[in-house]
Amino acid sequence: MSDPLLKVQNLRIELTTRDDVVPVIDDLSFELAAQESISFVGESGCGKSMTALAIMGLLPEKIGRVASGSIIFDGEDLTQASEDRLREIRGNDISMIFQEPMTSLNPVYTVGEQIAEVLRAHQGLGQQAAWTMAEELLDAVRIPNAKRRVSDYPFQMSGGQRQRVMIAMALACKPKILIADEPTTALDVTVQAQIFDLLNDLRRQTGTSIIMITHDMGAVAEMSERMIVMYAGRGAEIGGVDEIIEKPLHPYTQGLIACVPHILATVSAERERLLEVPGIVPSLREFGKDQCLFASRCPVRTDICLQKRPPIETDPSGHSVACWHGKDAS
Amino acid sequence: MRVFYAVVLLAAVLVLNFSLMHLAPGDVADTISQSMGGADQEILDKIRADYGLDKPFLVQLGHYIGRVLQFDLGHSFFFNQPVTQLILQRLPATLLLVISAQILALVLGVVLGVYSARKPNSIANYFVTFFSLFGYSAPVFWTGILLLIAFSLKIPWFPVAGMRDVTISGGFWIQFWDVARHLVLPMITLSSIFIALYSRLSRATMMETLGADYIRTAKAKGLSNRQVIYKHALKNSLSPVITQAGIQFSAMMSGAVLVEAVFSWPGLGTLAFQSIIARDTPTILGILFFSALVVIVGNLLTDLALRLVDPRVGGRK
Structure with missing residues (x-):
């Protein structure tokens, strides 16, 4: 396999808050091949948009910075690139559309x-x-x-x-990568479908890779081949869209998928109401801790989840998960 | 439609001014008799009858409005000239002062405001904040006198008073240079408060605009900083400043009265000052009328400028 178009390795982004420096992105790695579409999924505040801004080199000045790791685009590390070079790339090789049209x-x-x-x-x-x-x-x-x-x-x-x-x-400018940060969140449902169709068609015509940021599982299924589930600044699960929807390994992914009302065809006795993932994303102060950050909301939590951060384990098909109990699910 | 409102407003100003002046004690007859060293009631009555001051209030008002409609603002008792002619002689000097001060204040205010918005923690920003606070709280006549002492007396760069040097004659450019030299200090004095006002305002709107989504879009397009700030942010920050400049135009007109007094600038302000002391009612009324006219025209121009800057203003289909 040739080199991927974009390769993010062990990316760590720190945000300076009033009394602390917190890692809003902590050890995130992923790859994007040419002409591929990948989706970032997760609740608000999980660092999806931060990742996008970091790729664009548009992290909020003086507040956010790339602390370690690299973003290799076409063989060039963007975290080391000069502002002038980034300006050449922005809007030309990598461009972005935003949530609020x-x-x-x-x-x-x-x-x-x-x-x-x-x-x-x-x-x-x-x-x-x-x-x-x-x-x-x-x-x-x-x-x-x-x-x-x-x-x-x-x-x-x-x-x-x-x-x-x-x-x-x-x-x-026919960019190589298009980053779409929740491009349809603010639009009517019917318009949403039109925008997805449009993006898909344009992608076929131009061969642009697309990074989609969304919390809509339906959009993921429609748009992307692979997905990255993010939780509290860390990658929870990465893999093919079909595979993950079929067999989610991370309890958070399972929760997210269960929340989508129309993914299960029939409304059965045990699934008659809308479901939710109980609890909320931990506050920024918790972000750096050496534990599983999802533990407080996790139905299968054990002691080790609170003691040590789970390692990322990848199976031969490239489906990886960061969970102490990821194996149990399969 | 706006022009119609402007005319109604002007008529209202006219009636109100006349009524207020009528309510004030003392009239020109008192002044004339004083300058003659006193007069008895008979002579006072005669003077009042000559000038039509013995008629009922409404009749006087009617006469006045009738004459104004024919562009006749009456005759000045004190200067012994038609008021219209008197004002038209003085108006250009005031307009020159006010308009140049307004332009200076806008340009400098916006430049300072933008600069300090870009560098919120720099020393320059604290300087701008200090300077605007200073400019805002210092009275105009005091600033004027200080500038006079500093740049006319101690360092004789600029003339002390007036608008022209009578000993200088020559072609247009020589005269132009002469007037410009006289203009510098009054212009700076008059604009100081407004520089402060506009710089604070444009700093605030600029900071707000720089946080807007479309600024992020502009950056994501890979535009240069200069384009992001001077093309995308500045045009959006200008509307509030222009609106404010329109509102402040009248404040500037009244500020000009003081500045003209300090620098003996031969404009409407000096004329107003003299005619108030002389109780020269027709001249005062004429000046008030013209000031109102200038302010109203200024506001109409503001509206036009806003339309140029922001396409959402006005009924574009």
């Missing part, structure tokens, strides 16, 4: 200008060429009447349309 576009510039500006910055296109290209991109993300809408301002568009504009902007 309503506020992610600048309200005082036309959408055409906001798309054209990326092309001018990275592809060296002139004013006119960039604008024509912006029209074509709007058409490609299926905004009707693109020729006219290109000079609209964001406030003249709906949420779904704005997210399409964001996608057009992100794909303008």
Whole structure:
């Protein structure tokens, strides 16, 4: 197998809070192959977005920093790259779309200008060429009447349309990786499906790898080949989507899957109501501890879970899990 | 529609001014008789009859409004000139002062504000904070006198008073340079408070804007810092500053009265000062009317500027 497009190794990101330095990402490793789509799943505050920002080199200034580990993109370690180099990569080789289409576009510039500006910055296109290209991109993300809408301002568009504009902007330079941070969370269900279709089609056409961040298991199944379940800044389980949904090893993954109402076809006697994973994600203060951070909410907890952090164990198929009782589940 | 409101507002200003002036004790007859060294009741009555001051209030008001509609603001008793002519002579000087001070305050205020928003912990930021607090609390006439002492008397860089040097004659550029030299100190004095105000405001809005989602988007696009700040953030931070500048335009007009007095700047402020001492009612009313006019026009211009900066303002379809 050739080198993966993106290889994250033992990544540790520290956040400086008022009275402490806490690892919001702790020893995370994963790989992304060219043209592959991978999903990050987990509750809010598990470090999914932090990972994305770290790849982009956009961790909050002075608060967050990569403490150790590496992010190798195309043979180049991004954690060591200069700000100028990162600026060349951002929006060009790796681009990102965000959760909030309503506020992610600048309200005082036309959408055409906001798309054209990326092309001018990275592809060296002139004013006119960039604008024509912006029209074509709007058409490609299926905004009707693109020729006219290109000079609209964001406030003249709906949420779904704005997210399409964001996608057009992100794909303008045909990036190798597209990071989509909960791209449909703020949208209507019907619009969500359209956006997923669009992303899938564009991926087929352009061969862009996609990193999806979501807490929607349905979206994962629709979009990705592999998934990474994150819990409290650590990778809990990594593997093929079908395999994990079929046979989740980590009790947290099991809980997450059980929460999805429509994954089990029939509503049976023992599964008639909505399920939940009881409890909440531990506070940041707990993050560095040498124990299983899921222990407080875990139905199969034993003493060792509270004494030592579980190692990551990988089976031959590449399905890995960080749980003292991961074997028991299989 | 906005123009219609402006006209109604102007009419209301007119009526209110006239009524207020009428309520104040003393009139021009008192001043004239004083300058003659006193007069008896008969002469006072005659003067009042000459100037129409013996008529009922409403009749006087009606006459006044009728004349204003014909662009006639009356005749100044004190300066012995038509008020309109008197004001039009002085208005350019005041407009020059106010507009240049406004521009200086806006440019410097925004630059300082943006700079300190970018570097919240730098020494420069503390300097800006200190400077704006200082500018905000120092009275205009005091700042003016200090500047005069420092830069006209101790270090004679700038002239002490007035707008032109009568001994200088020459082509346009020589005159321009002369006026500019006279303008520097009054302009700085008048704008000091507003520099402080705008820098604090633009600092606050800039900090808020820099945290916005679309700034993150701009960074994620790989744009340079300069583009992120001066293209994406600045244009969004300008609206509140422009709105504030529109509101402060009237404060600047009244600030100009003091500044003109300190620097003997031959503008409306000096005229207002003289005519109030002389109880020259038509001139005072005329000045008030023109000030209101300038402020209203200023507000209309503010609206226009806002539309330019923010496409969401105004009924764009």
